[in-house]
Amino acid sequence: xxxxxxxxxxxxxxxxxxxxxxxxxxxxxxxxxxxSLVTLVVLADGTPDDQMxxxxxxxxxxxxxxxxxxxxxxxxxxxxxxxxVYLNLxxxxxxxxxxxxxxxxxxxxxxxxxxxxxxxxxxxxxEEKDRVGVYQCSLASKKFEIIIVVNGLSEVCTDKxxxxxxxxxxxxxxxxxxxxxxWETLKSKHEEEVFRKFKRKRxxxxxxxxxxxxxxxxLTDEH
Amino acid sequence: MIKQLTxxxxxxxxxxxxxxxxxxxxxxxxxxxxxxxxxxxFLAPNPCREVPYSTPFGQNKALNTVYFLHQTLEYKGxxxxxxxxxxxxxxxxxxxxxxxxSLRFIKEQNNIYVCTNKNIDNVGTITLKNLRIPYFGxxxxxxxxxxxxxxxxxxxxxxxxxxxxxxxxxYLSQNWAPIINTGIMRKVAKDASxxxxxxxxxxxxxxxxxxxxxxxxxxxxxxxxxxxxxxxxIQSYIIAKILYEWVEPEVLLWDxxxxxxxxxxxxxxxxxxxxxxxxGKQVILSTHSLEAVKVIAGVNEEETGIYLTSLEDSIFKxxxxxxxxxxxxxxxxxxxxxxxxxxx
Numbered sequence: 001x002x003x004x005x006x007x008x009x010x011x012x013x014x015x016x017x018x019x020x021x022x023x024x025x026x027x028x029x030x031x032x033x034x035x036s037l038v039t040l041v042v043l044a045d046g047t048p049d050d051q052m053x054x055x056x057x058x059x060x061x062x063x064x065x066x067x068x069x070x071x072x073x074x075x076x077x078x079x080x081x082x083x084x085v086y087l088n089l090x091x092x093x094x095x096x097x098x099x100x101x102x103x104x105x106x107x108x109x110x111x112x113x114x115x116x117x118x119x120x121x122x123x124x125x126x127e128e129k130d131r132v133g134v135y136q137c138s139l140a141s142k143k144f145e146i147i148i149v150v151n152g153l154s155e156v157c158t159d160k161x162x163x164x165x166x167x168x169x170x171x172x173x174x175x176x177x178x179x180x181x182x183w184e185t186l187k188s189k190h191e192e193e194v195f196r197k198f199k200r201k202r203x204x205x206x207x208x209x210x211x212x213x214x215x216x217x218x219l220t221d222e223h
Numbered sequence: 224m225i226k227q228l229t230x231x232x233x234x235x236x237x238x239x240x241x242x243x244x245x246x247x248x249x250x251x252x253x254x255x256x257x258x259x260x261x262x263x264x265f266l267a268p269n270p271c272r273e274v275p276y277s278t279p280f281g282q283n284k285a286l287n288t289v290y291f292l293h294q295t296l297e298y299k300g301x302x303x304x305x306x307x308x309x310x311x312x313x314x315x316x317x318x319x320x321x322x323x324x325s326l327r328f329i330k331e332q333n334n335i336y337v338c339t340n341k342n343i344d345n346v347g348t349i350t351l352k353n354l355r356i357p358y359f360g361x362x363x364x365x366x367x368x369x370x371x372x373x374x375x376x377x378x379x380x381x382x383x384x385x386x387x388x389x390x391x392x393x394y395l396s397q398n399w400a401p402i403i404n405t406g407i408m409r410k411v412a413k414d415a416s417x418x419x420x421x422x423x424x425x426x427x428x429x430x431x432x433x434x435x436x437x438x439x440x441x442x443x444x445x446x447x448x449x450x451x452x453x454x455x456x457i458q459s460y461i462i463a464k465i466l467y468e469w470v471e472p473e474v475l476l477w478d479x480x481x482x483x484x485x486x487x488x489x490x491x492x493x494x495x496x497x498x499x500x501x502x503g504k505q506v507i508l509s510t511h512s513l514e515a516v517k518v519i520a521g522v523n524e525e526e527t528g529i530y531l532t533s534l535e536d537s538i539f540k541x542x543x544x545x546x547x548x549x550x551x552x553x554x555x556x557x558x559x560x561x562x563x564x565x566x567x
Contacts, residue, residue, distance in 0.1 A: 004564070006556055006557040006558065006561070006562065007556055007557060007558035007561070008558060008561055009558065010556065010558070012556075033252075034564045035535075035564060036564050036565075037564045037565065042556075069555065069556040069557060070556050071554065071555050071556040072553060072554055072555075072556050073554050074554075082554070082555040082556070085551060085552070085555040085557070086555065089557075089562070089565035089566070090565055091565075
């Protein structure tokens with residue numbers, strides 16, 4: 001899978017490019033010029049989610065190009081308010097990568113559905129399994145698919161579930177309080193080792209990031 | 224006002240049409256046809272006319288200026304104006320308030336004849352495929368010489384480009400006396416003072432080290448600073464203003480305008496453009512800077528058309544955006560400058 005940044009100067013693009021320092025061949029995963037885009041990853045929570053998108057795309061096969069974007073003025077569930085902008089530009093499959101935080105999963109999916117309905121998106125069908133919700137939707141005559149992938153691992157004891165659940169697990173860091181703070185505190189010590197390990201061990205990625213891998217496969221029709 | 228431009232087989236563009244607003248901002252990737260569009264508009268009034276740029280090639284004609292912008296190594300000639308260097312007919316067509324004006328470059332062997340649909344005293348005629356075609360100018364695929372009718376066929380256009388600063392300095396030094404006597408220099412010096420902690424009283428030409436002439440900004444306290452030693456933003460601003468005041472074009476073309484401008488200069492330029500539009504003039508610029516787009520289009524929102532440009536398989540395409548389109552795309556995390564995949 002290859003990535004095309006909707007803003008090549010964004011922090012998202014820069015963070016993925018910075019994987020180069022851990023010897024990722026970023027020129028093989030980042031595409032600067034595409035003729036058209038129909039699939040898109042929307043980051044609800046910024047960094048380090050963006051870095052993980054880079055890592056996952058490094059390991060997922062195929063040449064399919066997906067767009068990557070982080071809305072500038074919205075975070076978490078409110079990024080869904082921008083969906084119409086992307087859909088109007090011709091995107092027909094969107095994966096939203098979002099932290100669970102302290103919301104029960106049913107609440108998070110429920111709130112996401114409320115926002116989508118609020119902006120006029122009709123939810124025709126829904127499948128939900130293992131933190132991945134897949135919605136077949138329509139907006140006027142346009143049909144499209146929205147995949148919501150919720151970051152977090154139930155086994156990690158944290159106040160708020162996030163992508164850092166996965167990173168702290170990978171680094172063997174004991175979480176105190178919440179995983180985000182624990183990762184931030186120990187990041188300088190573990191980041192290099194963890195990202196180098198991710199590069200070497202594809203199997204590890206599939207174990208540590210099951211819902212994200214499943215979401216990407218769905219996005220690129222590999223499921 | 225030029226309402227629409229169509230080019231066919233001109234430089235890198237095989238075909239393309241662009242609607243033009245009183246203030247048109249061309250935004251796009253490198254090699255997306257922006258400069259070619261501006262060069263077409265620069266040549267349109269008459270490629271054989273004198274322009275305020277002195278290139279090292281003897282003639283101060285619009286053609287020489289465009290050649291100078293694209294000069295590489297030793298090639299001297301105008302085949303580069305023709306698409307793929309081989310096209311037999313290259314055309315620049317302007318819709319000027321409903322009237323169609325056309326400029327054509329017709330290649331025949333190593334001659335490039337310059338023709339128009341306007342009725343003028345033609346220099347000669349050529350016969351191609353049994354058709355007698357009048358032409359008013361001639362240049363060559365293998366020589367920089369050109370001759371012919373030199374008067375304007377439509378309203379004057381002036382091209383400002385960071386790559387032409389030195390050619391402009393050469394022109395100013397060759398034409399200093401007539402220019403200085405118009406009072407332009409004092410007016411421009413005053414305008415430039417608003418952007419600098421220094422107060423410039425005038426622009427002068429005086430000897431520098433070794434006795435050679437150079438252009439100076441004359442400060443209120445009597446000191447002088449060489450124009451070339453001022454910041455590049457101020458230099459570009461001063462040059463653009465001098466040329467504008469001297470040429471008084473109907474259309475100001477500005478290529479790659481973000482190069483050296485900080486927000487203070489940008490705001491000032493937006494103000495200047497606003498005055499030009501109020502006087503019925505037209506401004507067409509290219510930039511990669513979203514900051515420049517937002518400041519310039521923001522001040523002149525009603526008169527501005529922002530166009531995202533692209534060049535694919537030599538076909539020029541442009542998508543019109545409003546300032547709020549640009550802002551909404553940015554909020555959604557999309558850089559409009561790189562959104563061709565979606566927008567075009």
